[in-house]
Amino acid sequence: MTDQIYVIIPAFNEGKVIRQTIRSLGNQYHIVLVDDASTDDTANAVRDLPIYYVRHDINLGQGAALQTGMDFALQQGADIVVHFDADGQHNPADIDRFIEVLKTQKTDVVLGSRFMRQEDLLAIPRLRRFLLRVARVVNGLLTGLWLSDAHNGFRVMNRQALRSIQLKENRMAHATEILMQVRRNRLHYIESPTHIIYTEYSQVKGQRWQGAIDILIDVFINKYFR
Amino acid sequence: MQADIQLHFTPIQLLLSLLLMVVAVASLRLFRNRLLYRLFFVAIVLTGILFVTVPELPYYIANRLGVGRGVDLVFYLLFTGFLLLIAVLYRRLLQHDIILTQIIRQNAIKNCRNNHARKGRENVH
Structure with a gap:
């Protein structure tokens, strides 16, 4: 029996690139686009593509969109779920490789890392590289998971992880929350190298350093004061 | 005293x-x-x-507590109450956020557009 693989793409105002991103994935996966109340033409851009289109009525944030996608995939009977960014910065070829790692290593979650290969590392803009190194230490201290990368949105997980992980962080702090839940639920995880393509578009759309501080405060408050 | x-x-x-x-x-x-x-x-x-x-009462209590003036005592109490109020309201707001998220999520999944069904916009469920 073949695995039911669901690729979850959270999107907010990605109308310019979303079509291209989805088409780059081919036809072998179930694609769930979670439109987080975009105000651009995201909905129209994907109207004729063979995907599941799920739309939030109000903008909730990337964490909430991922959780909506995961709930949907679980209901549909997904065996494997992939988190994939809408802006086209992830490499579709990594999906099969990560699924292979998931199966052969008998692990629950495979986390993408930009810090395992020299060529991936050099592709990261210098300021971002510095911020990620700081975030890695913060993540390690908060979650007890000492990974080589932080806040990498490319992940693959099996059904057991899909059932256990329940994101409450609606906004960007979900990346740390996932790690916390991986640890709390005693899920097996492994890192695998991934290449991120930093286009001008993805850099403009991506997080800024002020966002990193916001995330840190969110994570801290929700860990200790929620 | x-x-x-x-x-x-x-x-x-x-x-x-x-x-x-x-x-x-x-x-x-x-x-x-x-x-x-x-x-x-x-x-x-x-x-x-x-x-x-x-008005002598807050003065008297403040003195007994070692605060000084009665108005200071009232100010401290008000300030603490104000912070408490913010915390309670914020907690309530968070609870509403969670409820709102659940409603929006359920609604989104219920109204999912399944483009695999070639004929127009059919729901999955």
Whole structure:
């Protein structure tokens, strides 16, 4: 029996690139686009593509969109779920490789890392590289998971992880929350190298350093004061 | 230390007491089915009226507590109450956020557009 693989793409105002991103994935996966109340033409851009289109009525944030996608995939009977960014910065070829790692290593979650290969590392803009190194230490201290990368949105997980992980962080702090839940639920995880393509578009759309501080405060408050 | 407590009503004391009583009635109406909130507000209003009508009382309590002036005591209490209020309201806001997220999520999944069904916009369910 073949695995039911669901690729979850959270999107907010990605109308310019979303079509291209989805088409780059081919036809072998179930694609769930979670439109987080975009105000651009995201909905129209994907109207004729063979995907599941799920739309939030109000903008909730990337964490909430991922959780909506995961709930949907679980209901549909997904065996494997992939988190994939809408802006086209992830490499579709990594999906099969990560699924292979998931199966052969008998692990629950495979986390993408930009810090395992020299060529991936050099592709990261210098300021971002510095911020990620700081975030890695913060993540390690908060979650007890000492990974080589932080806040990498490319992940693959099996059904057991899909059932256990329940994101409450609606906004960007979900990346740390996932790690916390991986640890709390005693899920097996492994890192695998991934290449991120930093286009001008993805850099403009991506997080800024002020966002990193916001995330840190969110994570801290929700860990200790929620 | 013996405080000289006397009951006397000036116009401002009467006005403030009346206002506080209005607040008490309003809070009783506002917090329906929330006995604790009602009791808490009534207690605060009664204390307020007591402090307004017997201004020596906060002075006396402040002195006993080592605060100094009665007005300082009232200020500290108000400040602490204000912070507590923010914390309670923020917690409530978070709860509403969670509920809102659940509703939006359920709605989104229910109305999922399945583009695999070639003929137009059919729902998955």
